[in-house]
Amino acid sequence: MGVFDFFKNKKDKPESNQPDLQLQAEIDRFENEIFATTARYISQPGVQVNIRARHSETNEVIPFAVGFPEQFNEWRTVQSLADRRGIIYRLLDSQVGNQLALWQVMERFNDDRYPERALQIATEHKQEADEQDPDFWNALARTNFILTHYEEAERNCQKALELDSTSIRSKRILADTLHVMGKHDKAHELYQEILAKKLPKNQPANLPLQDLLGFDGDIVNSPIYAIGWLKSDENVTPEVWNWAVEEFYYSPHFRTEHAFYLIQNKDVMKGFAKLLHVSKEMPWFKDAVVNSYHIIEQLGLSDKMQDERTRLKGIMDIQNWN
Incomplete structure (x- = not known):
């Protein structure tokens, strides 16, 4: 992913007064959370994204909290990580949203708890080229899965696999779909196939759970698999x-x-x-x-x-x- 320079119409340079330690810690945390969230926003697990806010007149790099004070002030009042992500998603929408592919826009709304909006966008903006893109069908499958349209989600996964039979992402969503439809054996076969392909032979046995289940680990980032895993361990x-x-x-x-x-x-x-x-x-x-x-x-x-x-x-x- 390339470098994004975010510009804000701010006439004056940021004040040189040293902020208090608590404020500086929040500024740094806002910065780090933007970096961590951007990979989710573009649906690219583990990607190293280098983004910077820049002063509109001098082009110097400035903290995101200075470039986007409204979003920062809202963000610092919110405890929920998911809600803070939503604030950052809206910030990114205003700067780079028009650079996303259709499937990325859909996934952005899926992750931000707006699957109905994702479905609407897919319906209104799908082009012929999207129908040949397995990522589009994967995004649509996840939308339909979240909305509990399981049969439609299964069909979406099958279309994605017809275009790319090796897609781990397709198989992961399909496994979740099959599991909630009661087809547990088929679902578990897919989960095991994913683990066999994603975990190197020399993978440590004590792999952190966050790496196994988390978005950035990109192994089995599945809510259904995670439910089974956590419920099975007292x-x-x-x-x-x-x-x-x-x-x-x-x-x-x-x-x-x-x-x-x-x-x-x-x-x-x-x-x-x-x-x-x-x-x-x-x-x-x-x-x-x-x-x-x-x-x-x-x-x-x-x-x-x-x-x-x-x-x-x-x-x-x-x-x-x-």
């Missing part, structure tokens, strides 16, 4: 679950399982709050909606949470989830 700590839910925050599947994990570990109200949040943000996800509704009833909160109960019941009635 020694997995809450900190690992917290890391993973930030990694897969775009996935209603993973976020719902994380909520169940909290509930099962007697952190009922925290788990319920997270489940309810998924039902609001991703109302197409049945497990979040139905379980939120039943928890309201089980906890005797029907009167206190009448509006939420009515909202959830309305979704269930429309979808015939009763």
Whole structure:
């Protein structure tokens, strides 16, 4: 990936006053988070991206916090990593969004929890050339998977594999799709094939979990595989679950399982709050909606949470989830 120079219309040079240590730490963290997030934004795991903000008049390199003060001030108030990524994504949209391929735009919205927007963009902007690009079909498969359109996601994966039968990305999304469709044996065969190809023979046995499951590791960056892995290990700590839910925050599947994990570990109200949040943000996800509704009833909160109960019941009635 080439060097991006981001310009802002800022007439004055940044002040030379030494900022306090806390502010400087936030400025540095903002810088580092932009570097870390850009690879996700362009859907290129592990790529080394060298981007700099530059002064519009002198062309000197300046901190992103100086070049983009509005985004920085918003970013520093947000705790959630996924929400901070969204701020950085919007910053990048304004600077380099028009340089992305269609499939990258779709993946940007998938990762930012807007799969419906990704689907709309695919429908409105698909060209003949995109139909010959396996990356387009992979992005569309992930969109449909997140939206729980599993049969369509499977067809998208098959089209991608027809164009590139070796695509690990296609097989990873297909494995997730098959697994949630109940075709576990076929899914596990694909996961094992991916591991065999991605892990070198001399790979250390103590490979960090973040490398195995994380985006940057680019091995099995799969919410469904991650769910199975974490649930199978009784020694997995809450900190690992917290890391993973930030990694897969775009996935209603993973976020719902994380909520169940909290509930099962007697952190009922925290788990319920997270489940309810998924039902609001991703109302197409049945497990979040139905379980939120039943928890309201089980906890005797029907009167206190009448509006939420009515909202959830309305979704269930429309979808015939009763």
